[in-house]
Amino acid sequence: xxxxxxxxxxxxxxxxxxxxxxxxxxxxxxxxxxxxxxxxxxxxxxxxxxxxxxxxxxxxxxxxxxxxxxxxxxxxxxxxxxxxxxxxxxxxxxxxxxxxxxxxxxxxxxxxxxxxxxxxxxxxxxxxxxxxxxxxxxxxxxxxxxxxxxxxxxxxxxxxxxxxxxxxxxxxxxxxxxxxxxxxxxxxxxxxxxxxxxxxxxxxxxxxxxxxxxxxxxxxxxxxxxxxxxxxxxxxxxxxxxxxxxxxxxxxxxxxxxxxxxxxxxxxxxxxxxxxxxxxxxxxxxxxxxxxxxxxxxxxxxxxxxxxxxxxxxxxxxxxxxxxxxxxxxxxxxxxxxxxxxxxxxxxxxxxxx
Ligand SMILES: Nc1ncnc2c1ncn2[C@@H]1O[C@H](COP(=O)(O)OP(=O)(O)O)[C@@H](O)[C@H]1O
Ligand SMILES: [Mg+2]
Numbered sequence: 434x435x436x437x438x439x440x441x442x443x444x445x446x447x448x449x450x451x452x453x454x455x456x457x458x459x460x461x462x463x464x465x466x467x468x469x470x471x472x473x474x475x476x477x478x479x480x481x482x483x484x485x486x487x488x489x490x491x492x493x494x495x496x497x498x499x500x501x502x503x504x505x506x507x508x509x510x511x512x513x514x515x516x517x518x519x520x521x522x523x524x525x526x527x528x529x530x531x532x533x534x535x536x537x538x539x540x541x542x543x544x545x546x547x548x549x550x551x552x553x554x555x556x557x558x559x560x561x562x563x564x565x566x567x568x569x570x571x572x573x574x575x576x577x578x579x580x581x582x583x584x585x586x587x588x589x590x591x592x593x594x595x596x597x598x599x600x601x602x603x604x605x606x607x608x609x610x611x612x613x614x615x616x617x618x619x620x621x622x623x624x625x626x627x628x629x630x631x632x633x634x635x636x637x638x639x640x641x642x643x644x645x646x647x648x649x650x651x652x653x654x655x656x657x658x659x660x661x662x663x664x665x666x667x668x669x670x671x672x673x674x675x676x677x678x679x680x681x682x683x684x685x686x687x688x689x690x691x692x693x694x695x696x697x698x699x700x701x702x703x704x705x706x707x708x709x710x711x712x713x714x715x716x717x718x719x720x721x722x723x724x725x726x727x728x729x730x731x732x733x734x735x736x737x738x739x740x741x742x743x744x745x746x747x748x749x750x751x752x753x754x755x756x757x758x759x760x761x762x763x764x765x766x767x768x769x770x771x772x773x774x775x776x777x778x779x780x781x782x783x784x785x786x787x
Contacts, residue, residue, distance in 0.1 A: 450492055450499075455640045458633035462625045466493075473620045474500035479572060481557075481617050482595045484624025486751060487674030490595040491555070493622060497593055498551040506550030509543045513559040514748045522564055523580055532581025544577055547590045557594040557617065558603050559748070565610045572616040592617065597751045608753055627669040627676065634665050637673065641680035653684040660689055663696055729764040732757070736766070 450456070457463040473480055474497045482490045491510075498508045516524050523532075527542030544552060554560075560568065571577045572592060576585040594617045603609035627634070638656060646653055656664070669675055683692050732750065739745040747757040 450495055451640060451644075455636065456489065456492060456496070458630065458636060460625075460630040460632055462630060463633070466622060466624070469620070469622060470497060471500065473497070473622075475502060477502070477591050478619045479592045479594070479617045480620045480622060481600075482593065482622045482624060483600070484597065485626045485670075485672055486597045487672030488624035488626060489673055490597075490624055491553075493624065494551070494553045494555075494593045494595060498553070498591075501551065501591055503550050503591060507547055508551050508553065509547040510553040510555060511543050512555045514556045518561060521560070522567070525564065526567060526577050526579055528580035529582045532579070536581065539579075542577075542579065544571060544590065545579075545586065545588055548588050549590070551591045551593055554592065554594045556596060558596050558598045558600060558609060558753075562608075562610065565613050569610065569613045569616060572613070598753075603753065606753070606755070608755070627672045631665050634676070635661060637676055638664065638680060641677050642684065645681050645684035649684055651684050651687065653687050656683075657689060660693060663693065667696055667700065725764065728760060729766065732760055732764060733766060736761075 453467075457467045470493060480497060482493050484490055494510075495508060498504060511525060513521065523540065523542065525542045525544055527540050527545055528536050530536060530539050554568075567577060571588070571590075575587050575589060577588065578585050600609055600614055600618070604611045604614050638661065642653060642655065645651065664676070664679075671678075679692050679695065682695075683689065732746070735746045735749050736743070739749060743757055743761070744754055747754040750757065752760070
């Protein structure tokens, strides 16, 4: 068995969960989510939480743990994309002494550390097919095998997974096992994006304002009605995380103009249609062009930010590596270094290549 000293560093601290009234707000969608979560938390079945990045999947996973019969047990989070592929197997399942070069001792994996607790697998779509089958075995009979071990071990663990991808699409593409998808998806919790629950924005703003005023010992004032109205109109691609960061900046800088300016820039980046009012307008065509153009800009920005490392960029964009390669080709973004350099300033590039 594992010693307590080897367990503690790996177990994520639970951090601060906002009050329930803040987490679920008042929208129908969130109330429905709460009912579903309450029902499922006490039953030991796998749960799949899906929704865009920043919608609160981590918080819900921790709440499920807090409401489960194993709430006094460990909550172990594994952020799948953060651990390089080859390490992930040993992190998850552990290894025996001598299993590979450098395995000088025995090490329990996080699956084992989550015994009688919750194992939270974040960004589950990042598991490769080999690890997916090991996970399937764990879900089927509670058994797994440390790397280099002769025998399987048994563990009792509640598995909660999260993803911001459409796993059905990954299944279709053959990158995610269908049988595993059914196993982890016994109960599905969908986190609505913030733009679909705008009515909650004022309460969230109040909460973050109080929270960061307390944290930074500040006295930032309530937001003006105008700014609150703009916040409610904005489309929040980064969801609650984006809103939280905006308020944090406001509290630190103590100046509304900064966030008003920020919002205007962000809006312009997203909605800047080039409409010719002299002729007939095809809304469908314009929307398609705008989407492609936006995709192209975002991909380019992310590629530049990751020094053109496509694997990292795919992760940052929450799409598969293959999907990114396809989109790069589709958007006519050159992968060759010299052509790329010419492209960097991107003045007015016109319609993307077909
Ligand atoms: N309903 C909520 N109330 C307050 N804060 C929230 C809420 N949902 C998310 N957050 C905050 O937003 C940030 C992103 O949430 P997180 O659970 O990490 O999202 P995800 O895992 O979906 O990307 C965190 O700082 C979290 O505390
Ligand atoms: Mg998360």
